[in-house]
Amino acid sequence: MRSFLSTVLIVLVAVLTPLSALAVWADREIGDTDGYVTAMAPLASDRDVEDAVADRVTDEVMKEFATSDAADEVRSLVHDAVLSFAGTDAYRTAWNTVNQAAHTAVEKALTSYEGETASVDLAPVIEQLKAQLSKDGVPYAHEIPVGDATITVLDHDTLGSAREVFDTLQLAGVWLPLLTLLLMLSVLLVARHRLPELALSLAAGGLLLLLAVALARFLALNDLPLRVNRPAADAAFDALTATLRLTAWCLMTAGVLVAALVRRGRRRRAGARPAVGAGSGVEDSVPHTAS
Incomplete structure (x- = not known):
């Protein structure tokens, strides 16, 4: 029975x-603004x-110079400037700012059915x-418009039933x-000699987690709309799930160890x-025959 x-x-x-692992991730990383910003940093x-980002910003800026004779020059200048700016502390600070603002939209896209698409x-x-x-x-820097320039992080239509799973896991929390943990302790109390099997079950759980992340990546990114930048979406998904892969x-x-x-x-x-009988003195107890 045991x-x-x-x-x-x-x-x-x-x-x-x-x-x-998914429940903790959903609650502490995706469900928490600071955790989300840290994951996206x-x-x-x-x-x-x-x-x-450079392409999106350049496209937005070029709306003001579409009919200008210097359009090509401005496009190249702005695109190169954005890429150069991307390596600065100011850019990283701005990036964290936009992700802090985007967190609510991301969480809503993962938990609601209101057609929300998470954008930055x-x-x-x-x-x-x-x-x-x-x-x-x-030149022309003072004419750069500061308007609505967004890139999509999560598309609502591609999430499907994964939204229900995420919502449930987030509610499960800790x-x-x-x-x-209680089940693991129960195994040790009921059958301590099965510690190796218990350890291997954790390894199997890690493998299942890794497969689940891979499947979620395929389902979420396999059929993205044309408006979504696929390489950027791949990078965003991988950043969001980095903790899960490390845990797995x-x-x-x-x-296994x-x-x-x-x-x-x-x-x-x-x-x-x-060995049984070794050193028991059996040989010593046998009487010796006098010569």
């Missing part, structure tokens, strides 16, 4: 481990995102760029991880045990 119960608990741990130095408004970036170029004496690899590595070490230790202890 063997069956421990097996059921071990299987539950393997299933609940990736769900627990590395994109400030991502080349694909920099190109997407690049107006603060353009404002910083305009000020920097004007300061450097770049309760699901606590339940998983840690679970797999730790699980613990299982291997426990089994190795048991084999060593078994090999060190004396």
Whole structure:
């Protein structure tokens, strides 16, 4: 009976481990503004995102110079200036600002059915760029418009049923991880000798988590509208799920390592045990025949 119960608990741990990681991620990273901004911060130095921002800002600026004889010159100047500006502290600060503002839209896109598409408004970036170029004496810099210039982070129509899963996991919060921890402790209480199997169940949970992230990436990014910059969307998804992938690899590595070490230790202890009858003095008790 104990063997069956421990097996059921071990299987539950393997299933609940990736769900627990997703619940914590949904609650503490996506559901929290500071966590979201921190997750998106590395994109400030991502080349694909920099190109997407440069293209979007340049397109917005060129609306004011479409009929100008200097249009080509201005386009090249602005595009190069944005890419150069992208390496500055001012750009990173502006990037964090726009993501802080975008967090509400991202969370709403993941949890609601109101047709919301999460976008990042690049107006603060353009404002910083305009000020920097004007300061450097770049021609036409003072004429750069600061209007609505957005890039899409998440498209509502591509989320589908994943929205229900995310909403449920976000509500689960820390309760699901606590339940998983209690199940792990239960396994150790019921059948402590099954620690290697428990460790491997954590590794299996990490593998399931990695597969879940890969599947979500395919479903979310496979059929994006033409208005969405695919490389930038890929980078945004990878930034948002970086913690999940790291957690998955840690679970797999730790699980396999613990299982291997426990089994190795048991084999060593078994090999060190004396054979039955060894050193028992049986030979000494046999009487010797006098010669």
